[in-house]
Amino acid sequence: MTNNNHGSQPDHEDFGGLTRDLPFLLNRRDAMKWLGGASLGALLAACGIDGRAVSTTGTPATTPPVQTGVGSPVTPQQTSTTIASATTGAPTPGVEIPDESAGPFPADGSNGPNVLTDDGAIRADLTSSFGSLTGTAAGVPLNIEMTIVEAENGTALAGAVVYLWHCTADGRYSVYEVTDQNYLRGAQETDSSGRITFTSIFPGCYRGRWPHAHFEVYESLDAVSSSANAIKTSQLALPEADCQVVYQDDRYIGSANNLSQLSLASDNVFRDGWSEQLATISSRADGGIVASLLVRV
Numbered sequence: 001m002t003n004n005n006h007g008s009q010p011d012h013e014d015f016g017g018l019t020r021d022l023p024f025l026l027n028r029r030d031a032m033k034w035l036g037g038a039s040l041g042a043l044l045a046a047c048g049i050d051g052r053a054v055s056t057t058g059t060p061a062t063t064p065p066v067q068t069g070v071g072s073p074v075t076p077q078q079t080s081t082t083i084a085s086a087t088t089g090a091p092t093p094g095v096e097i098p099d100e101s102a103g104p105f106p107a108d109g110s111n112g113p114n115v116l117t118d119d120g121a122i123r124a125d126l127t128s129s130f131g132s133l134t135g136t137a138a139g140v141p142l143n144i145e146m147t148i149v150e151a152e153n154g155t156a157l158a159g160a161v162v163y164l165w166h167c168t169a170d171g172r173y174s175v176y177e178v179t180d181q182n183y184l185r186g187a188q189e190t191d192s193s194g195r196i197t198f199t200s201i202f203p204g205c206y207r208g209r210w211p212h213a214h215f216e217v218y219e220s221l222d223a224v225s226s227s228a229n230a231i232k233t234s235q236l237a238l239p240e241a242d243c244q245v246v247y248q249d250d251r252y253i254g255s256a257n258n259l260s261q262l263s264l265a266s267d268n269v270f271r272d273g274w275s276e277q278l279a280t281i282s283s284r285a286d287g288g289i290v291a292s293l294l295v296r297v
Helices: 041-046 076-088 240-246 255-260
Strands: 141-149 161-165 185-189 195-201 212-218 232-237 280-283 289-296
Touching: 141 161, 141 212, 161 195, 185 195, 232 289, 240 255
Parallel strands: 141 289
Antiparallel strands: 141 195, 161 185, 161 212, 212 232, 280 289
16 A cells, blocks of 8 residues: 655646646556447447437436347346456455546645535535535436455455545536536545445546546545545546447537547556556446446555
8 A cells, every 4th residue: 555645736727638637647557458348338228328418317217238249148237246246255466556646626635625624525426516515417327336455465445435526527627617516526435345336427528538537545534634645546447438328418518529539548647557447337237337446555
């Protein structure tokens, strides 16, 4: 486990381009070939995504099998069971997830705003603003499941805290660019297996950056008040094929075009290797979409 104080980030007014998320990186290793993610076409079709806006209210539609590309289709129940088995089995050591920039919009006190000291910041549902602010982020619903373990021995970090934040469907960050909202941000304590699940929306894709979510890991709730206490700052990448399907939704204006001009190999954060940061997309028995990531710190 390494202590990772990312320090203060300079202010940025440029809405697009590489200046949105500064690299602050040293090359860690040669880029590895991306293996890609499973398609969400069938799943998102059931949710109503065919180029039209999707309602986030009402009873979810029945989810069809998810095509894995090999053999017979896997049902949502089978997919969820597989993920659960993989993340709750015997601990195994592995490669530590790379340290990355917190970017210019962390709201963790490192460059000004700090939502971590606000009432309501510890929460599982990130879709709405908290504290004195009201508002709900529009977009395709997404559950983000993370399992936090020690890289050295695979031991689950029970009681650790993950602070996660990402952009809106149209590629803007709350607090900084959507100044009257603080949605799509929040922190949560891991369970006895080192797991947390956030309820959010699928992030959009803005110019110059691959679709992603930022996160910081803290040892405990007591440490969350200061970004200097973070033991890991990194980013989660989303699979291209699934992004392409989601970005057909009308609320993701510009995302499909922005994505078409990018690759993981050219992204200023992920280009030096993304195998430990690329989330796995699957479906749940209740019809929801899940992005899962094992995080070794």
